[in-house]
Amino acid sequence: MIRRFLDALYLVSGWLSGISLVAIFLLMMFMSIGREIDFNIPSGDDFASWALVGMAFFGLAHTFKRGEMIRVGLLIERLGGRRRQVAELISLTVASAFIGYFTWQTGRLAHDSWRFNDMSTGVVSVPLWIPQLAMVIGLGILLVALLDEFIIVARGGRPTYQPEPPKTVEELVERVAQGGGV
Amino acid sequence: MSLPELSLVLLLFLVGILASGVWIAVGLGLVGLLAMNLVTNVPIGQVLATTVWSATASWTLAALPLFIWMGEILFRTRLSEQMFQGLSPWLQWLPGRLIHTNIIGCGIFAAVSGSSAATVATIGKIALPELQKRGYDERLSLGTLAGSGTLGLLIPPSIPMVVYAVTANVSVLQVFLGGFLPGALVMALYMGYVIIWSWLNPGKTPPRDPSMPFREKLRQSAKLAPCLLLIAAVFLSLILGFATATECAAFGVTGALFLAWWSGTLTWSAFLESIMSATRLTCMIMLILAGAAFCTAAMGFTGIPAALAEWVKGQQLSPHMLVLALTCMYIILGCLIDGISMIVLTAVIVLPMVKEAGFDLVWFGVYLVIHVEMAQITPPVGFNLFVLQNMSGKDTWTVAKAAFPFFILLNVAVVIITTFPQIVLYLPKLAFPD
Numbered sequence: 001m002i003r004r005f006l007d008a009l010y011l012v013s014g015w016l017s018g019i020s021l022v023a024i025f026l027l028m029m030f031m032s033i034g035r036e037i038d039f040n041i042p043s044g045d046d047f048a049s050w051a052l053v054g055m056a057f058f059g060l061a062h063t064f065k066r067g068e069m070i071r072v073g074l075l076i077e078r079l080g081g082r083r084r085q086v087a088e089l090i091s092l093t094v095a096s097a098f099i100g101y102f103t104w105q106t107g108r109l110a111h112d113s114w115r116f117n118d119m120s121t122g123v124v125s126v127p128l129w130i131p132q133l134a135m136v137i138g139l140g141i142l143l144v145a146l147l148d149e150f151i152i153v154a155r156g157g158r159p160t161y162q163p164e165p166p167k168t169v170e171e172l173v174e175r176v177a178q179g180g181g182v
Numbered sequence: 183m184s185l186p187e188l189s190l191v192l193l194l195f196l197v198g199i200l201a202s203g204v205w206i207a208v209g210l211g212l213v214g215l216l217a218m219n220l221v222t223n224v225p226i227g228q229v230l231a232t233t234v235w236s237a238t239a240s241w242t243l244a245a246l247p248l249f250i251w252m253g254e255i256l257f258r259t260r261l262s263e264q265m266f267q268g269l270s271p272w273l274q275w276l277p278g279r280l281i282h283t284n285i286i287g288c289g290i291f292a293a294v295s296g297s298s299a300a301t302v303a304t305i306g307k308i309a310l311p312e313l314q315k316r317g318y319d320e321r322l323s324l325g326t327l328a329g330s331g332t333l334g335l336l337i338p339p340s341i342p343m344v345v346y347a348v349t350a351n352v353s354v355l356q357v358f359l360g361g362f363l364p365g366a367l368v369m370a371l372y373m374g375y376v377i378i379w380s381w382l383n384p385g386k387t388p389p390r391d392p393s394m395p396f397r398e399k400l401r402q403s404a405k406l407a408p409c410l411l412l413i414a415a416v417f418l419s420l421i422l423g424f425a426t427a428t429e430c431a432a433f434g435v436t437g438a439l440f441l442a443w444w445s446g447t448l449t450w451s452a453f454l455e456s457i458m459s460a461t462r463l464t465c466m467i468m469l470i471l472a473g474a475a476f477c478t479a480a481m482g483f484t485g486i487p488a489a490l491a492e493w494v495k496g497q498q499l500s501p502h503m504l505v506l507a508l509t510c511m512y513i514i515l516g517c518l519i520d521g522i523s524m525i526v527l528t529a530v531i532v533l534p535m536v537k538e539a540g541f542d543l544v545w546f547g548v549y550l551v552i553h554v555e556m557a558q559i560t561p562p563v564g565f566n567l568f569v570l571q572n573m574s575g576k577d578t579w580t581v582a583k584a585a586f587p588f589f590i591l592l593n594v595a596v597v598i599i600t601t602f603p604q605i606v607l608y609l610p611k612l613a614f615p616d
Contacts, residue, residue: 017465018457021251024244028432032425048428049239055247055461056238056468063465069205070466072519074563076203087203094199095208102211102230109231132235 006148013141014062020055024048043122050131057138061145067161088153096146103139110136183220189486192217196527206523210473214480222483230476237475238468241428243348246467248431249339251460253295255438258452259445261409262304265290266312268403274390276373277380281318281326284309285372288330289365290406292337293413294438296344297463298558302331302566306573317388321584322379324574328566328581329372329588332555335521337365339416339434342521342554344427345467346547349474349529354427357547358420359609364548364599368555371591408444412437421613467522474526481530491534504539505600508532509553509593516557520565524557525550548606549599556592559585 031044041047063069076087110132112118118128153159183191195216199209211230218226265287273282287305295301306327313323335342338358347354380387394402416434419425425433442448481487494504515524536546558566561582570581599605 014458014461018454018461021247021457021461021464025248025251025432025435028244028248028428029436032429032432045241048244049241052244052247052468053235053239056465056472059461059465060469063462064205066462068462068466069207069469070520070523071203071205072200072563073203074518075201091202091204094202094204094212098208098211098215101215101227102234105227105231106234108227109235131239135231135235135238 006144009141010061010065010145013058013138017055017057017059017062020051020058023051024055027051043120043124043126046120046122046124046126050134053131054134054138057135058141060138060142064142064145065149065160067163069161085153085156088159089150092146092150092153096143096150099139099143099146103136103143106132106135106139185484185486185489188217188220188484191220192484192486200519206519207469207473210470210477210526214473214477217477217480217484220484224483229479233475233479234472238472240348242354243344243468243471245354245428245431246341246344246348247460247464248428248435249296249344250341250463251456252339252431252434252438253297253300254456254460254463255435255442255448255453256291256294256409257300257304258456259442259447261291262287262308264405264409265305266308268406270391271394271399271402274393276377277387278322278373278376279318279380279387279390280313280316281322281376281380282373284313284323284326285330285369285376288327288333289337289369290409290413292333292335292365293417294339294409294434295334296339296341298332298334298555299565299569301334302327302569303573305331306570310573316391319383319386320574321580322376322386324570324576324581325584325586325588326372326376328559328564328570328585329591330369331566331569332558332592333365333368335551335555335558336361336368336548338362338420339431340551341463341467342525342551343547345471345522346525346529346550348471349478349526350533350543350547352543352547353614355420355430356544356610356614358427359613360544360548360606361551362417362609363605364552364595367598367605368552368592368595371595372588375587375591408441412441421609423613470522470526474529478530487531487534490531491538494535495538499539501539501541502600504535505549508536509596512550512553513556513560516553516564517560518563519557520563521554521557524554542603542607544610545599545603545606549596552592552596552599556589559589 027041027044027048030041034040076084076091079087110129113132114127114129119125120128149159149161192213196209196213199212200206214230215226218224218229266283269283269286270280273280273286276282284305287309288301291301291304310323310327314320334340338361340358340361343357343361344354347357415437416430419430419433439448512524515528519527533543537543558564559582561567561578564582567578567581567585571578574581
């Protein structure tokens with residue numbers, strides 16, 4: 001039950017991130033075509049950069065769960081069994097602590113913007129806490145995902161972010177197609 | 183704490199935290215936190231939140247996900263099959279014959295994709311078995327693929343170039359334009375090597391494929407035309423200044439979607455998949471950029487970058503000595519970490535030095551990207567090696583040995599662009615005369 005809810009949470013926020021990508025694309029197209037025909041989207045570049053913020057942060061948990069957050073695996077991948085488990089738990093603790101702090105601080109930033117009624121400076125004036133909230137929510141979901149992994153690994157499970165190595169060429173090409181390395 | 187002590191502490195902490203397997207973005211953030219804790223009393227959390235906000239809410243950066251998406255769409259078309267069929271009839275006469283399809287195929291795909299792994303995987307999945315079937319030398323075939331795949335990074339659009347341009351605060355367009363001629367240079371070096379190798383090993387090149395009438399050749403390569411048109415359109419809009427980098431990326435996506443629709447390979451599920459994988463890659467890079475932005479701000483408080491730049495100035499180091507020292511550092515780093523992290527980790531320290539020594543930052547971006555290319559093919563963590571190792575079933579060392587000559591050729595390219603910086607700067611200067 002909780003498992004399904006959490007997985008749905010990561011996936012849905014991942015989709016939100018994907019929708020933001022399409023939004024950036026459409027905004028850019030409308031803006032550059034609009035310039036030719038004297039039709040402009042007010043504060044279009046502000047909206048595009050906020051869509052980018054949404055995209056960058058909403059998709060974090062999904063990206064992390066799929067094992068596409070990069071790390072230096074040189075040493076940790078040499079470890080096995082119990083040692084590996086401890087090393088993973090340490091990494092997850094450090095990451096949770098930092099992301100927790102990060103979430104808290106972006107939350108304070110959004111709170112301050114709301115308190116002081118900070119507005120964007122473009123043609124269309126938007127309260128800044130609205131786009132800033134995307135950072136807080138995205139990081140918050142990432143924090144949930146990190147704690148979730150911590151529990152999985154502590155119980156002796158295989159981390160979700162560490163997929164089985166590919167077995168066939170098709171699987172590998174598929175894997176590369178799915179991202180995972182520039 | 184004195185500056186050298188502080189630098190040492192931070193460096194050791196960075197190495198320790200990254201080696202322990204903590205995610206790179208988190209590691210960067212932690213180094214920033216430690217640095218600020220040691221040297222200032224300003225509210226750290228506030229600096230963290232505001233630098234990350236202003237670094238990610240950026241219009242210029244919006245080009246990044248679009249270029250990534252463009253590559254992801256084309257990856258899902260039948261481009262790779264068409265590439266081999268379209269190129270092979272024309273390359274039979276060159277010494278080394280079809281091996282050159284690897285180099286030129288990767289070069290063409292590189293011009294629509296910003297990723298090296300995708301370039302290797304796309305071209306390799308067809309070319310590797312086809313070349314093996316015809317009896318080409320496997321080592322040369324693997325080596326050329328590993329080496330040419332890295333062109334995905336040097337020939338624009340390029341993901342590391344966007345990352346560099348944003349970190350160094352230079353124009354994405356200029357760095358892109360700077361990559362074209364060095365990309366052609368690297369291709370020429372690779373092809374030259376293959377030609378010489380084939381002269382030295384005359385027995386190892388299999389005979390020609392049965393020859394084809396000229397019209398048939400044209401028909402085969404006509405399939406490549408839409409892709410070449412897309413490249414030409416992107417290139418022209420860049421150099422003629424029709425579009426900003428971000429708009430250019432949006433047009434690129436439109437072109438890629440059109441191409442995929444036209445070739446009938448864009449299923450609905452492939453389309454959704456392309457969005458999601460572009461999203462994940464972007465999120466990964468954006469979190470690293472966020473961590474790096476904070477780390478850079480924190481380093482500014484410590485005064486280390488400025489002091490280092492001052493020191494370089496005081497040493498009266500010749501520019502070539504500096505480049506030599508940096509080259510050694512980047513080769514070592516490239517063996518240990520991936521290219522994107524390499525750029526953001528070193529930018530804050532290296533850029534002020536390089537500027538002080540009088541190098542053009544656009545030139546330095548291209549130089550750095552060639553080092554990122556090398557990092558893709560140096561063991562133990564070169565990603566192209568990993569891809570090819572899985573594709574061919576060989577072990578890492580075999581693939582790494584096959585790729586070694588191409589690693590050397592990339593170093594030759596570095597020497598050439600250092601001696602003749604005009605190769606990099608010609609196109610950017612042509613498009614932006616001031």
